[in-house]
Amino acid sequence: MYDEQQRTDAGPRAAVDHGPLAGFTVGVTAARRAEELGALLQRRGAAVLHAPALRIVPLADDGELLAATKNLIDQAPDVVVATTAIGFRGWIEAADGWGLGEDLLARLGSIELLARGPKVKGAIRAAGLTEDWSPSSESMAEVLDRLLEEGVDGRRIAVQLHGEPLPGFVESLRAGGAEVVGVPVYRWMPPEDLAPLDRLIDAAVSRGLDAITFTSAPAAVSLFSRAEHRGLLPELLTALHHDVVPACVGPVTALPLQAHGLDTVQPERFRLGPLVQLLCQELPSRARALPVAGHRVEIRGHAVLVDGCLKPVPPAGMSLLRALSRRPGWVVPRAELLRALPGAGRDEHAVETAMARLRTALGAPKLIQTVVKRGYRLALDPAIDAKYADA
Numbered sequence: 001m002y003d004e005q006q007r008t009d010a011g012p013r014a015a016v017d018h019g020p021l022a023g024f025t026v027g028v029t030a031a032r033r034a035e036e037l038g039a040l041l042q043r044r045g046a047a048v049l050h051a052p053a054l055r056i057v058p059l060a061d062d063g064e065l066l067a068a069t070k071n072l073i074d075q076a077p078d079v080v081v082a083t084t085a086i087g088f089r090g091w092i093e094a095a096d097g098w099g100l101g102e103d104l105l106a107r108l109g110s111i112e113l114l115a116r117g118p119k120v121k122g123a124i125r126a127a128g129l130t131e132d133w134s135p136s137s138e139s140m141a142e143v144l145d146r147l148l149e150e151g152v153d154g155r156r157i158a159v160q161l162h163g164e165p166l167p168g169f170v171e172s173l174r175a176g177g178a179e180v181v182g183v184p185v186y187r188w189m190p191p192e193d194l195a196p197l198d199r200l201i202d203a204a205v206s207r208g209l210d211a212i213t214f215t216s217a218p219a220a221v222s223l224f225s226r227a228e229h230r231g232l233l234p235e236l237l238t239a240l241h242h243d244v245v246p247a248c249v250g251p252v253t254a255l256p257l258q259a260h261g262l263d264t265v266q267p268e269r270f271r272l273g274p275l276v277q278l279l280c281q282e283l284p285s286r287a288r289a290l291p292v293a294g295h296r297v298e299i300r301g302h303a304v305l306v307d308g309c310l311k312p313v314p315p316a317g318m319s320l321l322r323a324l325s326r327r328p329g330w331v332v333p334r335a336e337l338l339r340a341l342p343g344a345g346r347d348e349h350a351v352e353t354a355m356a357r358l359r360t361a362l363g364a365p366k367l368i369q370t371v372v373k374r375g376y377r378l379a380l381d382p383a384i385d386a387k388y389a390d391a
Helices: 034-043 063-074 085-097 101-108 118-126 140-150 169-175 195-205 217-229 233-242 251-259 272-286 315-325 334-340 349-362 382-390
Strands: 025-028 047-050 055-058 079-082 112-115 156-161 179-184 186-189 211-214 245-248 288-292 295-299 303-306 309-312 368-371 375-378
Touching (some): 034 047, 047 195, 063 085, 063 101, 085 118, 085 156, 112 118, 112 140, 140 169, 156 169, 169 179, 169 251, 195 233, 211 217, 211 251, 211 272, 217 233, 217 251, 245 251, 295 315, 303 349, 315 349, 334 375, 349 368
Parallel strands (some): 079 112, 079 156, 211 245
Antiparallel strands (some): 055 186, 288 295, 368 375
């Protein structure tokens, strides 16, 4: 039996609930709401690597915004959703510059106008308008709930975008049958500081990430563009095909990944909370769990659960452990383990050093056996060992 209160080499120890994502590292590409997404992941035990794939630049005078403004003046929507104060003010100022300010205000005053929160409400009232409703939570999720409860099928809804498309908001409205008109008051640009994005790409290629989250299609496009510029796109795509889970908030966000032949995971509800909950199911289900030397060993991204106790392991040790787990119970030669070590060179002493640190990190030295003059093996329990021997 391998329950969650197994005896370890150091004596009995009860397992601690570290969260479903303990031992996993998740990349976050969002520019907006990144703190919210990161906090949700960390509360469930994940390590988070944040690298905004975009920056958001206000549009001073843009043909796309002009066209959207004329369209809304000529063809009245049923609802307008204002999402940011600076964006709403910028929209009104731009319309004034085009000589359309009075027409836009007249149109906005004649339809249902929703404000995401107090700051947007203030900008609306400063323009001489009055919002029809605003959530106390300043949450787009609450705005979405209200719209969906009212029914959106056949309705025309204009949404003031704020650079990154609102995660799941537009997708949910369209899924409900609405015609959604975006009002782009910002433009997406590559981040000024590319170092974090490069670190995320390097981490994915080296399998230092277990998943990457995407909350907008432009973020995915930007990530792939940067990887291609660095000559790493094939390696990044291989990682996302086989080892790093690409998690998208919804089907629109997933389109650039699907264009590269990638299968993505998506929650049924296009929101950040369900996206995190999906990873809480997906990543643990992919972790390898083995009964070794009387212990239950679950191999995760940067850590190992030994009888439910989280054991952080250095990258070199994780490389060795993965190599051993590919053939549990079988002897893996030192030369093969040396090849598994990143940048180890030709000195097999590097394997011995990394193995010693791995055993120390696991806190149960008998999990890995030394086979003199041959290599090392995971001490798979006899009944399971026989099963593998017959394979």
